[in-house]
Amino acid sequence: MIETMVRTPEGARPDDLEFLRFPGGEWFLRTGPAFDPEAERFAVVRGGFPDDLLALGMWADVVRRHGKPARVLMPYIPAARTDHDIPCGAAVYAAVIGAFADEVIYADIHSPLAKSTLRGPTLTEIPLGRLACSALPRDYDLVVAPDAGAGERAAIVAEALGAEASGAIPVAHGRKHRDPATGRLDGFELSTPVTGLRVLVVDDICDAGGTFAGLAAAGSFDTAERVDLWVTHGVFSGGDRLAANLAPYSRVYSTDSHPGARATALAPDRLHLIDLVDHVLSEGIL
Template sequence: MSIRFRSRVPEGWTVDSAVRPFRFPGGEWHFAWPERETPVSAVLTGAEPDDLVLLALWADVARERGVRSVAYIPYLPAARADRGTPFGARVYANLINAAGLDEVVVFDPHSPVAPGLVDDVRIVHSASAVRDAVFGRHGLPGDYVGIIAPDAGARDRATRVAELVGLPVFTAEKHRDQATGALLSYAPPTLPAHGRLLVVDDVCDGGATFVALAESTGVARERLTLWVSHGIFSGRADRLTEHYGEIITTDSHPGARRPEIGARVIRLHPYLIHDDTSPGDPRNERGNER
């Protein structure tokens, strides 16, 4: 399971719930909700279908207790399946909507399509998290000289980061086989000859796109940093370490901590809850979660 629940206890603190889901012999999920806990939120990472069942059970408890049900689903399942048949984004959105949640918070979705299918959704963009992780809270560029968008689809998110830190954006172009969709080559932009460059995108699965991008630029490994909001890091993604001096992602997906990648993993939750605690601060502040 990749879901956890947050509760408020009589002492006034917001804590991880003590609830322990279990399965009946017939296969159905269930749990006994602790009487002293008031549901506050559910946090779901990854895309395990069992977690969506547990999410719906938790939302039912929240309704019975008369409190709001807020689900943080930073990695929106099937966000990349935003066209075609079966229409995966719609199928997963329907599963989430069936829980009857009061609010669903997602982080840097692949496109507007999938979140547009989810009821009562709030989208959190990645720019502030990227700024803080790479440049610090004050957004000082340091020895960075530019932001690279791997393709036209990543230009908007790369531009949001660039505007925060005052750097130019360089956009690469992909060339694909129209029949198979396979990546044939990259047309890299003209890049500065010196200084570090930050590649910004939403998802890294097997990493082939980012390997091809790095190879096409000819930029030395120590000059390239890779930010991906959702690090799945499947298959041969470990090849990324040959091309990027640092890889940074968030804890939105269980794959983020694959040992062979050695990514720096950013705690995302503070960016999702809009509290006044500094992002990354591990303190459990009273009342800092809605």
């Protein structure tokens, strides 16, 4: 999903641009009567759909031809999780993004290796601690990283919440085992007891929620006072299966970085989403 925006004293408004297609399927752009070539503009790309990246290229060409930089809010960097694969999807997508963006504003990229593939554009990171604190309660007793890969981001969120609550919040680390032959998860561990505690689980991405269901069972989350979940990028695939997997969690907190976040089957009273355009504008990031 791509949106083109213009900065205003009040925040932002949609740009007067229309995305159209030629009969052969190619994108082109039409400017409307309210299009101001001198305006400060930016594009918002949510999710990882390749068609949106081609549309971004058309927008960038318009912007650059008017002497302006192509600033792109792309909080979810497509294919960042494929940083070790062959072919390396992270590098392929990064090459396309780098061709069409002069600045990329992103949130909680999956790994330093994925970040290293984004060569060319200026990179501006949305601070994870402030982002999470803009939505989360301040009463947690424990933050949990589901696996080793989530350890650093869990520590960042715990430190930010602790600073605002005037007290350090400990971080516990779970483990998961993946069958190398099938790629399927088949075992979880969490040695830290959660009985009677208010717990926050922190990770970067949630697809169908299998990791979080396995962690909840291994950690006896039913003995806790409350367990919430923060995932920066809610892909939230899986429909009813997602709802069942996340049933042990009282509230789920995320951002609208991916279209799946607003299309999820999760009940609205259990899901709290941060509008990232509002966040980056109010924080002075964009």
